[in-house]
Amino acid sequence: MIMKKNKNKTRKMGGTRVSRGICKFLIFICIVFLFLSLPLLAREDNDKRNIIFQIDDPVGDDWGPGSYTYPRYKHFEPFKGLFDLTRFSIIDADPDYILEFAFTEIRDPWRSKYGFSHPLIQIYFDNQPGGSTELFRPGARVKLDSNAPWDVMLNITGWWVRLFRPTDRERVKSMKIPWNDTKNPFELSEAVVTLEENVIKVQLPKTIIGDLSKAKFFLLIGAFFPFGEDHYREVKKVSDDWAFGGSTNPELSPRVLDILVPDGMVQEEVLKLSQNARDFVTIPYIAISRGTESMIFNEKILIWVVTLIVIVLLALVIKIKSKKDPVRK
Ligand SMILES: [Ca+2]
Ligand SMILES: [Ca+2]
Numbered sequence: 001m002i003m004k005k006n007k008n009k010t011r012k013m014g015g016t017r018v019s020r021g022i023c024k025f026l027i028f029i030c031i032v033f034l035f036l037s038l039p040l041l042a043r044e045d046n047d048k049r050n051i052i053f054q055i056d057d058p059v060g061d062d063w064g065p066g067s068y069t070y071p072r073y074k075h076f077e078p079f080k081g082l083f084d085l086t087r088f089s090i091i092d093a094d095p096d097y098i099l100e101f102a103f104t105e106i107r108d109p110w111r112s113k114y115g116f117s118h119p120l121i122q123i124y125f126d127n128q129p130g131g132s133t134e135l136f137r138p139g140a141r142v143k144l145d146s147n148a149p150w151d152v153m154l155n156i157t158g159w160w161v162r163l164f165r166p167t168d169r170e171r172v173k174s175m176k177i178p179w180n181d182t183k184n185p186f187e188l189s190e191a192v193v194t195l196e197e198n199v200i201k202v203q204l205p206k207t208i209i210g211d212l213s214k215a216k217f218f219l220l221i222g223a224f225f226p227f228g229e230d231h232y233r234e235v236k237k238v239s240d241d242w243a244f245g246g247s248t249n250p251e252l253s254p255r256v257l258d259i260l261v262p263d264g265m266v267q268e269e270v271l272k273l274s275q276n277a278r279d280f281v282t283i284p285y286i287a288i289s290r291g292t293e294s295m296i297f298n299e300k301i302l303i304w305v306v307t308l309i310v311i312v313l314l315a316l317v318i319k320i321k322s323k324k325d326p327v328r329k
Contacts, residue, residue, distance in 0.1 A: 139230025
């Protein structure tokens with residue numbers, strides 16, 4: 001009896017030793033995992049901003065269909081990056097939205113109001129039933145995908161933020177207001193524009209722009225020229241001091257230098273005119289809801305998957321331990 005008791009005790013001690021070893025190993029894994037995931041969690045905690053959409057754009061593609069060259073005047077130095085959008089984000093800062101446009105390079109040779117002389121940003125949102133499938137004004141020389149009829153357009157330069165709706169088209173046509181007149185009726189006085197490093201941030205009330213959580217949009221980056229057609233700088237066959245070069249057909253070539261395209265599409269192909277083109281190229285829309293789903297997907301899923309694995313492993317250890325340890329039965 002004594003021997004049997006000792007044997008049981010030995011088995012119990014052996015099982016306990018093995019289980020303790022595995023438990024220690026799992027605790028170690030948990031600690032390592034927690035250590036690794038803390039920066040991710042902390043980042044979300046510290047960054048209280050609710051980013052509802054974010055999309056990266058390739059660096060160095062402010063060349064439209066791949067062939068455009070910069071104007072030659074010194075104010076366009078360093079002759080690259082000035083129109084190169086690298087990331088676009090929408091932050092829900094209730095009751096406002098903050099739109100963030102990151103560029104490779106921001107310079108201000110003409111000393112603009114907001115500190116950026118070069119980009120002309122036009123963003124068309126489809127966030128209500130109905131709307132228009134035509135550009136507000138034709139200066140960009142592109143067409144918009146008719147599956148996202150827009151309801152509100154923001155026109156952003158270093159001197160202003162203006163908001164237009166399709167119904168404003170006729171009114172704008174008949175208006176003759178100097179380009180930099182702050183009394184322009186479409187000036188969005190509620191918009192707050194800031195520049196941090198190379199990121200242009202535009203904060204504006206949700207009540208004005210409407211809900212963006214399920215919107216579709218088109219984002220066009222051109223070169224701001226106060227006296228150009230709809231403030232777009234010209235694109236010719238060959239660059240001169242003030243115009244871009246690299247167009248195969250200046251009458252039809254897009255005057256946009258950088259755009260966002262959905263996954264699976266290539267900007268250079270979208271903006272390239274076919275040899276026998278008789279019309280402007282069509283720009284695809286981007287859907288915000290899809291971007292929201294992919295947001296921080298990797299980090300959150302990683303945390304949950306590892307936690308689940310640890311729980312399953314712990315459950316298995318307890319089960320094995322209870323099988324190996326007859327005293328527990
Ligand atoms: Ca880009
Ligand atoms: Ca692009």
